[in-house]
Amino acid sequence: MVEAGKEPLRRIDPPFVALGPSGVAIRDRLKHLTAQDEEVLRLVGDHLGSLAGKDLKARSATGLKHDTGQWAERKRALTAESSSRWAGSITKATHDQWALARRSQLAHVHNLEAAVATITHRLSLPVGAKGSKRAPGGYHSAQEWFAKSRRLRLLRDRLQRQRADYEAGRVRVVRGGKRLLGNRHNLDVAQLTETEWRARWQARRRFLSADGESGKRYGNETIRLTPDGQVSIKLPAPLAHLANAAHGRYILAAKVSFAHRGDQWRDRVSANRAVAYRISEDTDRGRWYLTASWTIPSVKTVPLQTARSGGLIGVDTNADHLAAWRLDEHGNPAGEPRRFDYDLSGTTSHRDAQVRHALIRLLRWAQHHNLAVAIEDLDFSAEKTREKYGRHKRFRQLISGMPISKLRNRLVTMAAELGITIVAVDPAYTTKWGAQHWQKPLTSTDRTVTRHQAASVAIGRRGLGHPIRRRTAPPPHDQSDRAGHRTVQAAPETPRRQEPRPRVPGPRTRSAPPKREANTGNQDTQHRSGRPTEHAQLTLSP
Incomplete structure (x- = not known):
């Protein structure tokens, strides 16, 4: 039953233990490269990049009719102009890029469908009609109604084209990035000269990635990195005359020594286990980098009951901070709430560093108390549409600026390194019920509890399997009818x-x-x- 005037509650999914990372990537700078080394890297990258562009065009032309035979034919065509292993890396990268474009295309179709449904619903309501928490109301004025009716026709046409492309298997991919391509026509806004833009464009379109192969020498025959840090590249057939070592290889003057996970990488290459490498250029700094990556077995998670045994830490994610509170095994808040701030303004590297610093402080606190961390399993992909929050621009910017996916991925990865369990809980009603049942009782004369801190208690209780509703103290004697029934904790x-x-x-x-x-x-x-x-x-x- 649902009380009159109240909306039905949606289903609350049970909490679960988040899986650990399945791969590792480390990076180091290629220092002391000679001018000839950089020239060879650019020539090889440009040549392989052109082959990757042709292969992507061929793959996109086949669409949904592609099969393993066509894949093998593409690889044979690339082998003649590079090598068998280079061709394998290119075709695999092409396949992954096409599959990613298909997933993005489907997500775009779903977003357009949601926008069309929202506008259609709001146009069907009278002008000025009030909405509810689950559905928006009518538009505020006749002028806005008319503008949205025109936008609806535009979105329907766009949705029809996207559906036709998806059903036909047509994808549109810009090698180098659509944003960087658009900067070419707005160099003043991007604060770039044509020469700087051209350098970035060429660097983005180069292909210098090689997949690893277990059983081969040092785990990779194409880009080989020895345990002592020597880097050598197998040159494509048209550039074999540039080799400075036997068997058509070019040895770089740079030495690589990974400061992070260097021992793990050295153990893998010494045992001839597969390691993938990628070489990239940072044109702004004039530096070259080498990234090594490999897969690892999924981290074995502890059972949920074991993670709950000693209590846990509930964490509420916000636009500028993490609100956390420690709870015992019975769901009672213990100690004082904690706040871990981060600033998401500035460059991408600055924002990324801010998130990492906030997470490491949180995890060190959890490690000190030997507790698991409960956090909401958030996904704002369906909550950013301008059709749902068109007039609430600040709110749309707020939820769009929250680093949900990046924070979630980094938290799981960093927690696995420290041996901390992450419990993901359903975010439904945690803020509302936390403020309703916990904000006022936890507030005292010397402590003011915010709604975010109260939400962290609600998240922690849900992660422990307790109801969020606070069980109150006994009512005064002879006042049970007024104060409510006795519900002792x-x-x-x-x-x-x-x-x-x-x-x-x-x-x-x-x-x-x-x-x-x-x-x-x-x-x-x-x-x-x-x-x-x-x-x-x-x-x-x-």
């Missing part, structure tokens, strides 16, 4: 915790009306029309 495993208390002789019990104690422990007979959502573990309405 009890652990979830306490037997018969929802049943009535034993009857104790005294004035209070003698004054109780007949048969009252029979319904004392029945939550369905209290002041709520339905059972608590998280106790019942069922969906009231979709």
Whole structure:
């Protein structure tokens, strides 16, 4: 049942332990490269980049009709102009890029469908009609209604074209990046000269990536990196005359020594296990970098009950900070709340560093108490549409600026290194119910609790398997009708915790009306029309 005037609650998914990372990537700078080394790297990258562009064009032309035979034919055509291993890396990168474009295309179709549905709904309402929390109302003025009606026709045409492309298997990919391509026509806005833009464009379109192969020398025959840091490249057939070593290889003057995970990398190459390498140029700094990556077995996660055994730390993610609170195994807040700030203004590297610094402080705190971390499993992909929050521009910028995916991925990776378990919980109603049930009780004369800190308590209780609703202290004597029924805090495993208390002789019990104690422990007979959502573990309405 749902109380009159209230919207039905959506289903709350159970918490789960997040899986650890499945791969590792480390990077080091190629220092002390000679002018000839840089020239060779540019020639090789440009040549292989042109082959990668042709292969992507051939793959896109086949669309959904592509099969393994056509893949083998493309690889044979590339082998004649490079080598078998270079051709394998190019065709695999092409396949991954086409698949990514298909996924992005489908996501774009879903976004257009959501926008069309939202505008259609709002146009069907009278001008000025109020909306609800789940659906927006009508448009504010006739002028806005007319503008949105024209936009609806535009979006429908765009949606029709995108659907046709998706069904036909046509994708559109810009090697080098669509944003950088657009900067060519707005050099003043991008603060670039034509020469600087051309250098960036060529660097982005180069191909200098080689997949690893277990059993081969040092785990990679194309880009070989020895345990002592010597880098050599297998030159493509047309550039074999540039070789300075045997078997058509070119040895760079730079030496590589990975400061992070260097021992792990050295163990892999010494055992001839597969390691993939990628060489890239930073045109702004005039530097070259080498990135090594390999797969690792999925980190074995602990059972959920084990992660909950000693309590955990609930974390609420916000636009400028992480609000955290430590909870014991019964769901009671312990100690003082913590706040881990980060500043998301400035460059990408600055924002990334801010997120990393906030996460490492959080994880060090969790490591000190030997506790797991409970965090919301957020996904704002469907909440950024301008059709849903068109007039709330600041709110759209707020949720768009929150580094949800980056923070989530970094948290899981960094927690795996420290041996900390991450428990993901459903974010439904955590802020609302946290403020309703925990903000005021936790506020004291010397501590003001924010709604974000109260939400962290709600997240932690949900991660522990407890209901968010706070069980209050006993009411004053002879005021049970006004103050509500007695709901003293009890652990979830306490037997018969929802049943009535034993009857104790005294004035209070003698004054109780007949048969009252029979319904004392029945939550369905209290002041709520339905059972608590998280106790019942069922969906009231979709």
